[in-house]
Amino acid sequence: MPEFAELDPLLHQSLRLAVISVLVSVESADFVYLKERTGATAGNLSVQIDKLQEAGYINVVKDFVGKRPRTNCTITPQGREALAAYVTALQTYISLKS
């Protein structure tokens, strides 16, 4: 058993962690909302959403609201588990208080 646990590289990145952090506390969130909450640029957010989706950590559904496109995101059970595991792993490095 290594003393320091491996940190899931998908979550060990600030924007992806912020996105997951928002999604874990909300039913769903669209691109514009995530952009506002995280303060990210659209390009960066687009790329990181893709990666989270490819990892199976979030679901992405694209539809239209009126005539405007909307990209809607929700966290998956795997996403929740991955976040929990990430927090647990972090605690082998640092002690955090809630």
Added chain:
Amino acid sequence: MPEFAELDPLLHQSLRLAVISVLVSVESADFVYLKERTGATAGNLSVQIDKLQEAGYINVVKDFVGKRPRTNCTITPQGREALAAYVTALQTYISLKS
């Protein structure tokens, strides 16, 4: 005030965080000891020690024990502060329980 704090890129890397994590709880640690505790390869450890030193987060002193070279590391006050700030910043992303 952004909702998610910036994460010090120097500490947001597992090996550097592990090194600081060890050093914060120990008077000093040499290369061999850090290599054992972290499980890192020598090359990677050498590079990351350099970066922590350049950042002023650790002090590195090279001497000899008998005829053998020894690289000794200690954390600096800035290193301690940076770690504390990093933990605080992380808590804007996740709420952790000790």
Added chain:
DNA sequence: ATAAATAGGTTTACATTATAAACCAAATTC
């Protein structure tokens, strides 16, 4: 009607970073 601006993204090019393999010098062991 058409031009300009805005919305909602995606693609890409570039720079930075991380990592292990290769390397090196000195000391030790066979």
Added chain:
DNA sequence: GAATTTGGTTTATAATGTAAACCTATTTAT
């Protein structure tokens, strides 16, 4: 004295992060 071990450093390559540039459709202004 040849081979191995110790204690590292240098480097080559791959992976990653990021913003600028771009794209399509819609709305607003002229």
